Amino acid sequence: MDYASALQVQFGLQAWQANNIIQLIDEGNTIPFIARYRKEAHGSLDDQKLREVSERLEYLRSLEKRREEVRQLITEADCMTGEVEAALNAAETLSELDDVYRPFRPKRKTRASVARARGLAPLAEQIFAQKAGTPEPLELARAYVDPEKEVPDAAAALQGAMDIIAEMLSDDAGIRKRLRVVAMAQAVLASKAADPEKDSVYAQYYDFREPVRRIAGYRVLAVDRGEREGFLKVAVELDRARGLGIVCSVAAGPAAPESPCTAVCRAAAEDAYDRLIFPAIEREVRAALTENAAESAIQVFRMNLRQLLMQPPVKGKVAMGLDPGYRTGCKVAVVDPTGRVLDTGVIYPTHSKAKVEEGKKYLKDLILRRGVEIIAIGNGTASRETEAFAAGVIRELAGAGHTPAPAYMLVSEAGASVYSASKLAAQEFPDFDVTLRSAVSIARRLQDPLAELVKIDPKAIGVGQYQHDMPPKRLGEALGGVVEDCVNTVGVDLNTASPSLLEQVSGISAAVSKNIVAYREENGAFHSRSELKKVPKLGPKAFEQCAGFLRVAESENVLDNTAVHPESYAAAKELLKLCGFGLDGVRAGSLTGLPEKVEAIGYAAAAEKIGVGEPTLRDIVSELLRPGRDPRDELPPPLLRADVLSIEDLKPGMELTGTVRNVIDFGAFVDIGVHEDGLVHISKICNRFIKHPSEVLKVGDVVKVWVVSVDIPKKRIALTMRQP
Known part of the structure; x- marks a missing residue:
């Protein structure tokens, strides 16, 4: 199979791009490395596009592998013909390959296989031929009566022949392909209540119908879950006459009108459609809807996770983490600007008045003694009470003249x-209680979301929709790719x-990441990138893949603290020389005018002189201007608060x-400083039509909203971003 041509068509690539990407992947390069350091080879595609191309290449290769397996199986069965070979070569999906293989697949015991064992296949072929002048089917059937083979009479023989014809029609790849297309275009997904008297969160789907071609993915996933939980009965509905017409066009289409066998073939076609074909097509349509909905949900999860991981860190501040709780109290942890734990404790802000006052005194003392500048409050159980408690402490500190008082989030x-x-966590904090580890994690999430969240299975982070209904393997691959891309971008x-964190770096395995830390503990801090080569099991290929993404601020070579790859150090030095600068100027930040000087020479000419491509030259210039830069610092800072609202305070x-916490197909959830996030429906996001909220919003955005309605008993808040 010509993979490059297939990728060209699907992704709009040039032939050279597709061929180079395939070669780079086959050479064992990671997607982050290809995206960052091989731009000339693929035309500066971003990591997301390259990952999509890589995933499609993997699918095409698995398709080709399956094609060869099917070809071998059919050949071994001595059933290969020119027509079958052509059908195999034309199949573009795994389901189409399965359609081709279906007639040759070993079958379990079926009505048709039983009829064949009774010697009725020739009768079926006679009837299906529908030749003019053929005797009545019942007359033909009399010749096959054989009590010893359990064919007691002509009617039984005829029924067996019809069963064989029905299975032949069911195995026809052309019929299934045509029906699949019609069903996806014209069928309706319908759901009804399993028990109309029983209330549930699926009430809106108790009498629900929507065309398959238009139904939103989140509705498909909701219906699927409702069916699994026993609240809904779900079916795919298709006009029977239309579907049956497709089967009959094959079963009786070419027959002469006067053939007495045509009516029998039509009856067999009806049986095939109702008993064999449509139930299979219904399962396929349901599976396709679920697969597409899951893929769409995974893409939403992917997008939200990327934005969450790339949230700007709150650097250089002592942070307090509060992990709220009722019975066991609120766990407290204070960490220094590097995330090192300074203090831990437990307070009881939801217990007696005496305990509340005792907690206030403890928290104030801790804030002042440790110089706490920001407070991170977990949003789980008892967070509303803890938030009100913390806001009260902040007010009292400010009122007593302790400024600046810390803000919270x-x-x-x-x-x-x-x-x-x-x-x-047990290795990191062996002496800490489980709940205290949570408080530390919450504090660190505010300081550096990426460094802390990479410790958690992405599926547990919860910034998607129906993530627990997703195929675990596919979800894990997709989210793992996002984590890898984010870590390497930063x-x-x-x-x-x-x-x-290290094992998410391009080219570094879990074992090598532990070896790096062990080397660091035994030999002290790394003094250069090249010292990485001394780490056990970190070979030349791994070094090539990871070196550019690792920073060594302590190195004498300032380039070790940039995203310039060691393979381009000579080019970077040559560029500086060409423009009248030196490496000292990089460290001092005194390269004012570097872009202008390169522009004066001409980027194409300068790239040729230093021996790199133009995209690599532009990256080198950017890195020399700001060594050690963090791309997250260019984003708007997170919204910190000093006081608290309750849902009762809200008025239309x-x-x-507020801060966008989650973006989903039908809207976005926004944290407005009360315990419950408010929902901005997709129709309330902006004044123009949008297909998806992600066109306008992303996780972490700070937005202005207006309250539309508040349902206090159900704890639902409706918001709008369109000013009333």
Whole structure:
């Protein structure tokens, strides 16, 4: 198969791009490395596009592997013909390959296989031929009566022949392909209540119908879940006459009108459609809807996770993490600007008045003694009470003249319990209680979301829709790719990174990440990127893949603290020389006018002189201007609060500022400073039509919203971004 041509058509690539991408992947290069350091080879495609191309290449290769398996199986069965070979070569999907193989696949016991064993296949062929002048089918059937073969009379023989014809029609790849196309275009997905008297969250689907071609993915997933939980009965409906017409066009189409066998073939076609073909097509349509909906949901999850991981860090501040709780109290942890734990404790802000006052005194003392500048509050159980308590402490500190008083932010604690009970957390904090580990994690999430969240299974982070209904393997691959791309986009400090962060770096395995940390603990901090070559099991290929994404701020060579790859160090030095600068100017930040000087020479000419491609030259210029830069620093900072609202305070028309917490197909959830996030429906996001909220919003955006309605008993808040 010509994979390059297939990728060209699907992704709009040039032949050279497709061929180079395939070659780079086959050489064992990672997607982040290809995206960043091989731009000339693929035309500066981004990591997301390259990952899509890589996934499609993998699918095409698995399709080709299956094609060869099917070809071999059919050949071994001595059934290969020119027509079958052509059908195999034309199949473009795994389901089409299965259609071709269906007639030759070993079958379990069926009505047709029983009829064949009774010697009725020749009768079926006679009837299906529908030749003019053929005797009545019942007359033909009399010749096949054989009590010893359990064919007691002509009617039984005729029924057996009809069963064989029905299975032949069911195995016809052309019929299935045509029906599949019609069903996807014209069928309706319908659901009804399993018990209309029983209330549930699926009430809106108790009498639901929507064309298959138009139904939104989140509705498909909701219906699927409702069916699994026993609240819904779901079916695919298609006009029977239309579907049956396709089967009959094959079963009786070419027959002469006067053939007495045609009516029998039509009856067999009806049986085939109702008993064999449409139930299979219905399963296929349901599976396709679910697969497409899951893929769409995975893409939403992917997008949200990317934005969450790329949230700007709150650097250089002492942070306090509060992990709320009722019975066991609120766990407290204070960490320094590098994330090192300074103090831990437990307070009881939801218990007696005496305990509340005791907690206030403890928190104030801790804030002042440790110089706490920001407070991160987990958004789980008892977070509303903890937030009100913390806001009260901040007000009292400000009132007593302690300025600046710390600000706070509600932080998603999704996955914190998963992390705190993990082996990784036990290794990191062997002396800490599980709940105290959660408090540390919450504080660190505010300081550096990426470094902390990579310790958690992405599925547990909870910024998608129906993520628990997704195929685990596919979801894991997709989200793992996002984590890898984000870590490599930001870069990693080789001397402070945890093993869990290091193993997300291009080319570094879990075993090698542990070896890096072990080497660091035994020999002290790394003094250069080249020292990485001394780490056990980190060979030349791994070094090539990872070196550019690791930063060594302590290195004498300032290029070790940039995203310039070691393979381009000579080119970077040559560029500086060409423009009248030196490496000292990079460290001092005194390269003013470098872009202008390169522009004066001409990027194409300068690239040729230093021996790199133009995209690589542009990247080198960018890195020389700002060594050690963090791309997240260019994003708007997170919204910190100093006081608290409750849902009872909200009134329609009220204007608020909030942070987007989740973007889904039908809208976005926004944190407005009360315990419950408000929903901005897709129709309320902007004044123009949009297909998906992600066209306008992303996780972490700080937005202005207005309250539309508040349902206090159900704790639902409807918001709009369109000013009333």
